[in-house]
Amino acid sequence: MIATLLIQHEKLEQLPSGGTLSPYGVHQKHGQITSQALQLLSSQRRQFSNTYISVKLDETSGVAVMKLKRPPVNSLNMELLTEFAINLEKLEIDRGCRGVILTSAVPRIFSAGLDITEMCGKNADHYGEFWRAVQEMWLKLYGSSMVTIAAINGSSPAGGCLMALSCDYRIIANNKKYTIGLNETQLGIVAPFWFKDIITEVIGHRAAERSLQLGMLYSPTDALKIGLVDEVVAEDKVQSTASAVMAQWLTLPDHARQITKSMMRKPSLDRLVTHREADITNFVSYITRDSIQKSLQMYMEMLKKKGR
Numbered sequence: 001m002i003a004t005l006l007i008q009h010e011k012l013e014q015l016p017s018g019g020t021l022s023p024y025g026v027h028q029k030h031g032q033i034t035s036q037a038l039q040l041l042s043s044q045r046r047q048f049s050n051t052y053i054s055v056k057l058d059e060t061s062g063v064a065v066m067k068l069k070r071p072p073v074n075s076l077n078m079e080l081l082t083e084f085a086i087n088l089e090k091l092e093i094d095r096g097c098r099g100v101i102l103t104s105a106v107p108r109i110f111s112a113g114l115d116i117t118e119m120c121g122k123n124a125d126h127y128g129e130f131w132r133a134v135q136e137m138w139l140k141l142y143g144s145s146m147v148t149i150a151a152i153n154g155s156s157p158a159g160g161c162l163m164a165l166s167c168d169y170r171i172i173a174n175n176k177k178y179t180i181g182l183n184e185t186q187l188g189i190v191a192p193f194w195f196k197d198i199i200t201e202v203i204g205h206r207a208a209e210r211s212l213q214l215g216m217l218y219s220p221t222d223a224l225k226i227g228l229v230d231e232v233v234a235e236d237k238v239q240s241t242a243s244a245v246m247a248q249w250l251t252l253p254d255h256a257r258q259i260t261k262s263m264m265r266k267p268s269l270d271r272l273v274t275h276r277e278a279d280i281t282n283f284v285s286y287i288t289r290d291s292i293q294k295s296l297q298m299y300m301e302m303l304k305k306k307g308r
């Protein structure tokens with residue numbers, strides 16, 4: 001533990017005080033994350049696989065490929081979110097890692113977003129803990145000092161889209177069947193302010209407002225038109241393009257790029273960090289409303305019927 005903290009301190013010291021993104025949430029974790037972190041941090045160093053995440057770090061390039069592997073749809077439940085935050089933190093403190101490519105091991109799906117079953121029929125304590133884990137994932141990913149590239153090899157609604165939006169660059173496979181967007185209103189729920197902030201940062205106010213109000217899901221080419229993704233490439237070129245773009249980004253000196261990234265992202269990160277507890281309270285009181293529970297249950301039933 002002491003060794004881990006020292007390594008982290010050294011890596012953070014490379015940036016001027018206030019210039020690093022990494023401290024967000026790092027040591028504000030609840031007990032569950034901390035004890036799991038200790039187990040994971042002591043495991044094998046360059047390749048690790050947990051229940052729902054696999055990570056391969058190429059020591060030569062300094063690039064890690066992080067894959068979501070929770071079939072059938074990579075929905076983000078508490079365990080996956082926790083593993084994600086821990087693994088990203090592990091890479092963050094590893095001096096040999098400068099970039100992360102985020103992708104999916106599940107065919108045709110990047111991520112179906114938050115696991116709706118985590119937001120239905122549970123008690124307030126559960127919802128609070130779940131939302132803290134969602135926040136933690138976002139603070140770690142959006143606040144990462146590494147180069148982060150989303151290799152979107154399948155559909156990516158809602159929380160899946162949030163993950164992609166939190167990366168530095170987005171490459172999506174050219175397949176009309178794949179959709180991406182923040183579709184929360186279609187579920188009868190509201191995307192929280194930090195989801196709204198990040199999509200606004202990426203696509204601008206007008207497009208974000210329309211997109212959020214209508215809960216729009218875009219095909220890859222339409223997503224490219226509004227700037228929701230940076231590139232659309234053939235399905236079999238997603239990973240190689242991600243590697244090539246990563247190599248290009250890594251030609252920049254880390255120090256200059258990291259401080260610039262921090263400068264751009266700090267206001268949004270600060271907003272959530274400052275209002276974190278209020279955001280949890282707000283989520284819990286919102287999600288426990290009867291009308292919201294009913295909407296989510298109806299949406300789940302609709303999904304199940306469609307699947308039959």
Ligand SMILES: CCCCCCCCC/C=C/C(=O)SCCNC(=O)CCNC(=O)[C@H](O)C(C)(C)COP(=O)(O)OP(=O)(O)OC[C@H]1O[C@@H](n2cnc3c(N)ncnc32)[C@H](O)[C@@H]1OP(=O)(O)O
Nearest residue numbers: 075112113114115116155157158159190192286303304307
């Ligand atoms: C004021 C503000 C305060 C805050 C207010 C609150 C803010 C909340 C913010 C919420 C953010 C979110 O991410 S909410 C999540 C939004 N996500 C979505 O709308 C995606 C819904 N899913 C889909 O569209 C599709 O499943 C898709 C991903 C394209 C894959 O389609 P497929 O045909 O391949 O697969 P399906 O047959 O549909 O699904 C396979 C199985 O997975 C299940 N499944 C699919 N998506 C799931 C999901 N997200 N969570 C759980 N389970 C899911 C289905 O029910 C099926 O279960 P079985 O039938 O049992 O096999």
